[in-house]
Amino acid sequence: MSLPFVVVLPLLIIVTAGVYYVYNEVIHFMSRSLVRNKVVVITDAVSGVGTECAHLFHKGGARLILCGTTWDKLESLYDSLTNEADPRETFAPKLVIMDFSDIDSMEDAMSEVLECYGCVDVLICNSSMKLKAPVQNISLELDRNIMDINYFGPSTLAKGVLPTMISRRSGHIVLVNSIQGKLAIPFRSSYAASKHAVQAFFDCLRTEVEEYGIVVSTISHTFINVSELPPAEEQIPKPGILAAYIASQLTHGVRPSVLANEIMETVNRKRKEVVLAHPIPRVALYLRSLFPSFLFAVLAAGVKDSVLAEQMK
Structure with missing residues (x-):
């Protein structure tokens, strides 16, 4: 006698979920072993994402070279990593001062990085500067x-490695x-331009x-x-304003720990391109390619709404 469908379906869902959980746990365990003894360079290691990456790769047994602009913060991260890990299974991180805003210092910084172990297996370029302002308010400097x-x-x-x-x-x-390396939104002109440029460079390099x-x-x-809870304005969009909703979704937050895990998975599975975004930004990317005029009109309407709101305050 066969089991009724209402019984089989829940059992099938439970078994599938169990298999998926075990698969993820195995992959997660294997991912840590794959970076053991690898020389891994992390820029802006003292940022939220950089710190999460440092902890993940350090626990995985990587030979870390941590880069940042402030020695005190690098030392604090060093202490945190070495205090929580078994020195018999991990390597003490190397620290290098590196400031992308001072391009003239990059040659010496790169030489110091290469002197640590003589080579680099994995380079994680994590540094970024954000900017939100109207075009006319941004200086050339x-x-x-x-x-x-x-x-x-x-x-x-x-190029150095x-x-x-x-x-x-x-x-x-x-x-x-950033997703703004693929999709530009208003008031991020310089930021989006820099992200488009670096995206193109790495696409060519690949x-x-x-x-x-x-x-x-x-x-x-x-x-x-990095906040504990999403901002209120991101939870409930303003009624009747499609552009405001799209703009809020384009900047929907990704937790540093989630991004760090994605970086680890990308390194171990050798993924070439990853988009870590919610559905609305993904849809906007397709609209940019298939129906650009529609997307431009929506974003322009959003700008007009924001200007009108400012004038009414």
């Missing part, structure tokens, strides 16, 4: 500064970018170095949400 940090810094660092990767015919370069066994990955994520 600020434009150049954001391009240095978001474009010239990562591209210069990638390439010779050793090419000679060893192995390596992995990961760009932690195809150029594939023959040497080097993997280049880009992770395009939405806004990094």
